[in-house]
Amino acid sequence: MDQLCPRFEKAMVLLSTRWVGLILFELLKGAKRFSEMEADLPISGRLLSDRLKLLEKEGIVERNIYSEFPVRIEYTLSEKGKALEPVIKDIQRWAEEYVSADDAADNEVK
Structure with a gap:
């Protein structure tokens, strides 16, 4: 369990970085x-x-x-990034069930 805590913390910090x-x-x-x-x-x-540079550096x-x-540049999820799909979908389902529209409006960028 000692090995898991720093990894979990790093993952949570990364995923909770604004806009990620x-x-x-x-x-x-x-x-x-x-x-x-x-x-x-809604981001500059x-x-x-x-944020894209951060995610690229992390291999996501x-x-x-x-x-x-002209040169075309596209961004895609790596295999590591695609592995986050069930996590993101679960957060989406949780938010739809438990986060009210009023709570979401409180976090909107003004």
Whole structure:
């Protein structure tokens, strides 16, 4: 159990980092370009870039560069990232059952 606690704590810190959950939720739908995610999420481009770099560093997100003109860059979940799908889906189900619309509205970005 001593080995599990630091890993669990690191996972919780990573997943609770602001916007990480929503970025992962978006990428569960499939490959996305930066501009698509920026349009779909209420987050600045700079912060989105920082979060994607963090997730890429952790091996959860892959950045795929296609040599076209203009160059196309897409982000996808790695196998490690795809392994989070049941966790994210369970959180979604839990939220739908236990988090009221009023509670959710209290957390909206103004």
